[in-house]
Amino acid sequence: MRSPIPDYLTQVLDTCAPDSGELAEYIPELAAVDPDRFALSLVTAEGDAYSVGDHQDAFTIQSISKPFVYGLALETLGFEAVLDHVGVEPSGEAFSEISLERNTGRPLNPMINAGALATHALVASTPPADSGVERILKLLSSLAGRELDIDEKVARSELDNGYRNLALANLLRSYDVFTGDPRAVVEGYVRQCAVRVTTADLGMMAATLASGGVQPHTGEQIFSRPVVRQVLSVMATCGMYDAAGDWLTTIGIPAKSGVSGGIIGILPGQLGIAVFSPRLDPHGTSARGVEVCERLSRDMNLHLMDAPMVAHSVLRRRREFGDGDTAVTLLVLQGDLQFTNVETIVRDLIDEPIVTPRLVLDLALVRSVFPAGSRVLLEMVRRLHLDGIEVMFIDPEEHFPDPEVGGGYRPVVLESIGELPMDLQWRRGLPG
Structure with missing residues (x-):
């Protein structure tokens, strides 16, 4: 074409x-x-x-x-x-x-x-x-x-x-x-x-x-x-x-x-x-x-003052896998992580709290991370950790190569879903 x-x-x-x-x-x-x-x-x-x-x-x-x-x-x-x-x-x-x-x-x-x-x-x-x-x-x-x-x-x-x-x-x-x-x-x-x-x-x-x-x-x-x-x-x-x-x-x-x-x-x-x-x-x-x-x-519609569409969440997919101690919630993020977009993720997790002991944040489709978006996301991770939830990053583009969220807690950062621990048997049904 x-x-x-x-x-x-x-x-x-x-x-x-x-x-x-x-x-x-x-x-x-x-x-x-x-x-x-x-x-x-x-x-x-x-x-x-x-x-x-x-x-x-x-x-x-x-x-x-x-x-x-x-x-x-x-x-x-x-x-x-x-x-x-x-x-x-x-x-x-x-x-x-x-x-x-x-x-x-x-x-x-x-x-x-x-x-x-x-x-x-x-x-x-x-x-x-x-x-x-x-x-x-x-x-x-x-x-x-x-x-x-x-x-x-x-x-x-x-x-x-x-x-x-x-x-x-x-x-x-x-x-x-x-x-x-x-x-x-x-x-x-x-x-x-x-x-x-x-x-x-x-x-x-x-x-x-x-x-x-x-x-x-x-x-x-x-x-x-x-x-x-x-x-x-x-x-x-x-x-x-x-x-x-x-x-x-x-x-x-x-x-x-x-x-x-x-x-x-x-x-x-x-x-x-x-x-x-x-x-x-x-x-x-x-x-x-x-x-x-x-x-x-x-x-x-190039005018800077034209009101854009309300920013949609960068959350592409949310799914839960497994049961008991190996249960995991997967959040697949995409696009640019700015303040307004990350705020929608925070709101989503408040409205529907994480009930599994582990959370995986898949950033493979994230293009860029802005400072305000980074601060909000890492603070969200810190608070989830205080609630007893282990957080892991899938981050092949190294947006968060060594995330320190406070209190000495550093989430595990992996390059692909395939690197997740083998005890998480649910990962075999996922792409990547």
Whole structure:
């Protein structure tokens, strides 16, 4: 069977093709591009990719690089050091405005140009010296899953016309937001923005954020979960500049645009979206890209504030086997163990208490365990132990390699049901 998803995405492109918008005239190289190029990529958090249109055509990443470099600064320097130099408040102004805090001169957020210049300076200031652009290029390549390069012609074009960015950099330097040469910071930032990508690349980069910082194809943990949470939060409130409020209420996903015509959007835990169309609206965002994202959000219920279905229990199966001293209750769990899901297990065991001397928790189908889910589950195990019930884990993925639940009690952890003690004769009737 052929997947219907590419056909749907093609239909979206076909129906979202207005002629409104203008090219980025203030950068000669961007003003000379084909205005009719149009592409859409959708990549799930698991790495399944769907791309239509001109998705292999290269263009420069521009401001879409900002959230990724912000993440690099957070990973490299830590939250406190970065927040000392760049804030997280929406500016409510265009990307190139002088949006600085009074008295301190700290840029309001890392998505506007002033904040992005400060963030680039932070990355460039970490050892080894003068390797900021190389580290950024390596980061973006890791996110895309292939080696990227810099469009030097676009970089020169932007630098030759980058008077405002140079003015911003000098102003930041006057406030000691960074201590380096302002022109060197602008040159590095311009080269960061001139990295060449395709829509397919951007879709994979967005999917990396959607999957908690893990590159879906390579499996590399590029960003930690706390960094991803911070980056997505700032994208949601600041990523679309003076249109951020309209974007969040209408489309409802963290996003970032660039003046070359790209947009990325991220639905955490589900997918990354990338759109490319060079004609820009008055906010400097792809006009057709905005329409595509509106259509996808409406059709696919992507808005973060759409009330989801009430979380169902991760309890897949509950069965009791044997009698007497060898009787066992088996709980087969599945999916992601988060607070709300584990709470349903606790509630189930309160409503229908364990009456056997042993409980086996089979985690073979569990994909991930979140900290709150882990704490609730281990506390449940501790209380069951105090009630005289022996608990055993089947944990081939080592979600709980050495669970200590308190009071010195550590449940037995096995790789498969086949490793259960032989006196439990009931296990011969179980799969695995």
